[in-house]
Amino acid sequence: MNTELTGVIVTFLITVLLAYPLGIYMAKVFAGEKTATDFMKPLERLVFRFAGVDPGKQMNWKEFLKAMLSINMVWLFYAFFLLLFQARLPLNPDGNGNMTPDLSFNTAISFLVNCNLQHYSGESGLTYLTQLFVITFLQFVSAATGIAAAVALFNGLKHKTTDNLGNFWGIFTKSITRILLPLCIVMAILLAFNGTPAGFEGKDTIVTLQGDTVSVSRGPAAGMIAIKHIGTNGGGWFGANSAHPLENPNYFTNMLELIAQVLIPIALLFALGFYINRKKFAWMIFAIMTAGMLFLVIPTIHWEMQGSPAIEKMGIMQATGAMEGKEVRFGPAASGYWSIITTIISTGSVNSMHDSSMPLSGMMQMLGMLINAFYGGCGVGILNYFIYIIIAVFIGGLMVGRTPEFMGHKVEAREVKIAALVTLLSAFLIKGGTALAAYYFVKHGNADWAVQPANWLNNPGNHGFSEMFYEFTSANANNGSGYEGLGDNNIFWNVTTGFVLLFGRFIPIIGPIAIIGLLAKKKYIPETPGTLKVDSLTFGMLTFAIIIIITALSYFPPLVLGPIAEFLGMR
Numbered sequence: 001m002n003t004e005l006t007g008v009i010v011t012f013l014i015t016v017l018l019a020y021p022l023g024i025y026m027a028k029v030f031a032g033e034k035t036a037t038d039f040m041k042p043l044e045r046l047v048f049r050f051a052g053v054d055p056g057k058q059m060n061w062k063e064f065l066k067a068m069l070s071i072n073m074v075w076l077f078y079a080f081f082l083l084l085f086q087a088r089l090p091l092n093p094d095g096n097g098n099m100t101p102d103l104s105f106n107t108a109i110s111f112l113v114n115c116n117l118q119h120y121s122g123e124s125g126l127t128y129l130t131q132l133f134v135i136t137f138l139q140f141v142s143a144a145t146g147i148a149a150a151v152a153l154f155n156g157l158k159h160k161t162t163d164n165l166g167n168f169w170g171i172f173t174k175s176i177t178r179i180l181l182p183l184c185i186v187m188a189i190l191l192a193f194n195g196t197p198a199g200f201e202g203k204d205t206i207v208t209l210q211g212d213t214v215s216v217s218r219g220p221a222a223g224m225i226a227i228k229h230i231g232t233n234g235g236g237w238f239g240a241n242s243a244h245p246l247e248n249p250n251y252f253t254n255m256l257e258l259i260a261q262v263l264i265p266i267a268l269l270f271a272l273g274f275y276i277n278r279k280k281f282a283w284m285i286f287a288i289m290t291a292g293m294l295f296l297v298i299p300t301i302h303w304e305m306q307g308s309p310a311i312e313k314m315g316i317m318q319a320t321g322a323m324e325g326k327e328v329r330f331g332p333a334a335s336g337y338w339s340i341i342t343t344i345i346s347t348g349s350v351n352s353m354h355d356s357s358m359p360l361s362g363m364m365q366m367l368g369m370l371i372n373a374f375y376g377g378c379g380v381g382i383l384n385y386f387i388y389i390i391i392a393v394f395i396g397g398l399m400v401g402r403t404p405e406f407m408g409h410k411v412e413a414r415e416v417k418i419a420a421l422v423t424l425l426s427a428f429l430i431k432g433g434t435a436l437a438a439y440y441f442v443k444h445g446n447a448d449w450a451v452q453p454a455n456w457l458n459n460p461g462n463h464g465f466s467e468m469f470y471e472f473t474s475a476n477a478n479n480g481s482g483y484e485g486l487g488d489n490n491i492f493w494n495v496t497t498g499f500v501l502l503f504g505r506f507i508p509i510i511g512p513i514a515i516i517g518l519l520a521k522k523k524y525i526p527e528t529p530g531t532l533k534v535d536s537l538t539f540g541m542l543t544f545a546i547i548i549i550i551t552a553l554s555y556f557p558p559l560v561l562g563p564i565a566e567f568l569g570m571r
Contacts, residue, residue: 004333023270055170061517079108091129093202113505114142116480121239123217143231144175146379156516160524229260234349325356343368346377348480363563369477433472451490466562476504
């Protein structure tokens with residue numbers, strides 16, 4: 001077998017092997033059972049005492065959401081003002097300037113919502129202080145917010161009838177102290193020993209093999225890079241993200257970062273099975289998500305290893321595959337695998353330039369974000385998949401002529417309406433945003449703006465359309481990767497994607513928590529021989545079919561106008 005393919009397979013298998021025991025551990029943590037990290041209890045009690053919260057107070061779904069949304073609003077304002085005035089603050093050895101208000105707005109929202117839509121270059125756009133106390137801080141708390149939301153879902157599924165989804169503050173704090181922090185410490189040490197900077201010095205000067213003198217940024221990068229992947233955030237310390245040789249020095253760190261970014265999303269699936277004592281249900285979800293991932297990753301690796309049809313028509317050999325925009329130390333297979341893993345979850349980090357991917361590879365990346373439920377980000381992947389489950393239960397009930405039921409609770413019009421709203425809103429945000437951008441580009445290209453719409457695209461035509469569509473898709477999925485041919489650091493893109501980021505984050509959290517809160521309060525109905533089995537392969541295939549149908553119906557036209565048309569033009 002090809003060595004590159006072997007590396008990809010081994011990476012995925014190690015991920016699953018590590019995720020299973022981590023899932024068991026996470027289930028014990030959130031169930032309040034004894035674990036090896038109980039020594040963190042004094043620190044947790046100190047945090048609770050300082051914050052003035054009672055972690056033992058149970059919350060219904062409205063109280064849970066109120067706590068979650070209110071603290072996120074505080075963090076938004078905190079981050080916005082630090083970024084706005086970062087040049088006047090300490091820990092700025094390179095003398096980087098303040099962010100503009102629109103860029104501060106976009107950046108603060110982006111990292112608040114567990115995204116990394118970076119309309120700036122990391123090493124020149126931020127100071128060490130804002131890298132640590134804004135970006136790294138938000139990477140921890142945004143990941144913990146997503147995990148807390150998932151555990152609220154677990155609590156609603158665990159009990160036959162309940163009004164309590166757990167305490168947001170308690171779950172949130174444990175997510176950091178018991179899960180995110182220990183994993184990040186281990187990963188940061190491994191990165192530092194493999195060449196990733198971990199100090200506070202400013203730029204260093206080196207002389208290249210060509211004789212050029214180059215300034216190389218450094219800083220306390222290892223810790224930030226650890227949480228960016230463990231927490232499925234993906235923000236790069238350096239502008240080139242994990243394609244940068246200091247952020248991702250070698251193939252070992254490449255494997256490490258690939259494992260880290262999907263570890264918690266998979267572990268949460270296993271944790272669900274153990275927590276609610278429905279292991280078969282969890283394995284069914286894992287199987288469907290894995291099938292979806294393979295559906296995207298296998299063709300992508302194939303296309304990237306085959307190379308460009310346009311170059312092939314010129315009679316040029318491509319023995320190493322499509323290497324434009326890729327690092328030689330990783331190759332097309334590992335880069336193709338990374339591009340799908342990072343887009344099916346909300347990481348958005350890159351070890352190659354997605355703008356240079358083959359057109360259909362780019363389509364697979366977009367599909368990963370459009371579906372946004374194959375593993376997904378920390379916690380939110382399960383929430384997104386839950387929406388599809390509710391729709392599948394409703395359709396399955398109609399098909400057999402029974403009132404739809406899910407785990408002993410009737411699924412009624414209110415729950416289905418919420419699920420439909422969540423799915424429809426995503427399509428509206430993505431296609432509406434793309435349509436607005438395309439309108440200004442075509443109709444008002446010479447508008448008297450600081451950056452004229454005509455100058456947004458380096459690649460007009462089908463690929464240019466893909467660049468705009470990808471940007472709004474990435475924002476709505478809270479992913480953060482982008483086609484870098486798009487000139488996005490201007491007021492139009494900063495503001496529009498900022499609002500898409502907010503809605504794309506919190507509506508898919510509010511919706512599932514509201515649904516599980518409403519379902520959990522209902523009278524429990526014991527299962528009968530006629531009850532739809534939600535842990536069966538048949539139901540799993542129904543859910544998968546619904547995911548594909550909804551995505552195809554919603555997004556086929558823009559995919560035809562973008563990557564599919566570009567591919568056909570290369571033949």
